[in-house]
Amino acid sequence: MTSTDGGPLQPAADASPDAPTQVDRARISARIGAIAESATLAVDAKAKALKAAGRPVIGFGAGEPDFPTPDYIVEAAVEACRDPRNHRYTPAGGLPELREAIAAKTARDSGYAVKASQVLVTNGGKQAVYEAFAVLLDPGDEVLLPAPYWTTYPESIALAGGVSVPVVTDEAQNYLVTIEQLEAARTPRTKVLLMCSPSNPTGSVYPAERLREIGRWAYDNGLWIITDEIYEHLTYDGVKSASIPVEVPEIADRCIVVNGVAKTYAMTGWRVGWLIGPADVVKAGANLQSHATGNVSNVAQRAAIAAVSGDLSAAATMREAFDRRRKTIVRLLSDVPGFTCPTPQGAFYAYPSVKGALGRLIRGRRPATSAELAELILEEAEVAAVPGEAFGTPGYLRFSYALGDDDLVEGITRIQKLLSEAQS
Incomplete structure (x- = not known):
């Protein structure tokens, strides 16, 4: 580097010889560079x-x-585009009508009764996952992460300052983690257990009785559970997906449910997800979102209202x-x-x-x-x-x-x- 007169740029006279100069500093932060x-x-x-x-x-x-978004959802978006209300900022936590609709949909589909105030609308499921970890984790907190796991989980944990602790399963156990494995991986730094059922990437579905065992184990050990339920309606052979806070109601105050419209309604590009949790978690997530992104696209939110309020045909x-x-x-x-x-x-x-x-x-x-x-x-x-x-x-x-x-x-x-x- 050179000074304005063409000579070499010298450090300030009072600078410590060991202090990094502008030249020494990395262009990309270590936090982001590691992702x-x-x-x-x-x-x-x-x-x-x-x-x-x-x-x-x-x-x-x-x-x-590989299906188009259903026509009635697209039409709701077209109508929303014409409404000047949707041309303006709206609450960072989501349109009140959508939060109400998601609460009603959750009660209908999984039997989990929640208030609209417990719903935070996010820019897709990925933002819901990241914000859940960001709200819960302090540096060094550990997250039990059954593997195989979705690729975004460990990166979101790292961004939030946490430490992933993989708990590896295999095809012999149908990729379903056991209580014994979880207990062996638990340490005094463990704060959160991440669950995903039906699973990405394996397609495995946890039976309700296994989820009850895991939920009670987590409750007894003072852990939080983040449960990703975005594939809830895609099950086969008569298998039904179950929701942990329904199976273990006592864990509800330490449980965050992540979901969205992407998979059920073929709306991957619309970017509407949500998390459901205790009121203080939702408030903290909304505060974060108010600085990170503000509200989700109003047009996409109006389309999501049509999606979650409609039938599942x-x-x-x-x-x-x-x-x-x-x-x-x-x-x-x-x-x-x-x-x-x-x-x-x-x-x-x-x-x-x-x-x-x-x-x-x-x-x-x-x-x-x-x-x-x-x-x-x-x-x-x-x-x-x-x-x-x-x-x-x-x-x-x-x-x-x-x-x-x-x-x-x-x-x-x-x-x-x-x-x-x-x-x-």
């Missing part, structure tokens, strides 16, 4: 870039329904298609050499173990990790999947089956053909 890009969005972006370049890539990366239609694809993808993945694929009971993901395919010679390469295998599959079969490293459990791949039936069959068939060439 990784969303692996699922990165895989989806790479697949789309390759398709744009003319390659016939089939993407299983994004957790996004659109969700039922999507669930029927997802169920068909679920059966197809499990059958096809089970026929891939080296893959072991449990049958998911919820969401729209399959999470096979691919450990049996690692270390084998495939077109001149020996992938040693699931990340390397995913890269090989993308390059050689032109199929994009997310490696288990992104979810805290190497040795697996996540496949979203929220894509067309023909692409699903074609994509997994390509993988079958590629891995059938594998040699010891």
